[in-house]
Amino acid sequence: MTTGPDPSSTDLKPWTVSRSRDVIRDRWVTLRADDCVTAEGVEIAPYYVLEYPDWVHVIAIDDEDHLVLIEQYRHAFGGLSLEVPAGAIDREDPSVLAAAARELEEETGYVAERWRSLGKHSPNPATHTNSCHTVLALGARPVGRKLNDPTEQIKVVRVPVGDAARLAADGTLTNAMQIASLAIALGAIGKWHL
Incomplete structure (x- = not known):
């Protein structure tokens, strides 16, 4: 083996x-x-x-077992993209979990009760120097303050966790690195099913 x-x-x-x-x-x-x-x-x-700086992907799940996703225009893609909340880890962020909490609240207005870091991976070891961190956020609820950034017009979308693998397989979820993070996070809690 x-x-x-x-x-x-x-x-x-x-x-x-x-x-x-x-x-x-x-x-x-x-x-x-x-x-x-x-x-x-x-x-x-x-x-x-x-x-690039390191990136963080936030797999946020609310108490109704829904993923908190975002939809936004992506210029290189040429259209709307359904994704997990994500972004660069800033120098000012004291930790990966702090960066994840910041990104989740800025992009969605959600905060979470429980956080779990699930490792880091290379987005492309042939050409990229950075790592992408996967973070699971449980007990997400919309009580935070969403950042009004004119360069990021974001719509919050909730989908049942059980639909995640299908949305990845049929191309509705568009970011391949984020699909890997979804599979890691949902697999860790027994909720990734094809």
Whole structure:
């Protein structure tokens, strides 16, 4: 039975970087160009790397066993996207759970009673430097203050937890990374069913 990559494997070596430069650096993203040489001596130049802050996905469930989701326009997608509350972890956030609570309240006006961090994963280990954290928020209720951000027009949508896997499979939920977070969180509480 295979349990995953062997971290002690000696035949896989990291690349070396002979030069690195920023192509774009702004408040949202940094695009870095690295000139790399593989362990076998093959030059790969430039190799583009995207630097983002860590992200958090909030899987919020209310006392009626509904997911608290958001719908908003996504420009690159070219339309409306149904998603979980999510966002960047700010430098000012004292923890992942604090960032999750902030994002949930800002985007939905909901707060939650119980919080559980369920790990972090790479959005794309080939090109991204950041991690995406999955957080489960139980006992969500709409008593907080939703942030009125003119760049994010957000509609709050509640759907039964039992519909999550179907909405992911049929493409109604559009963000693949968030679908992974949904599966992790709902699987942890025995509620992810295809």
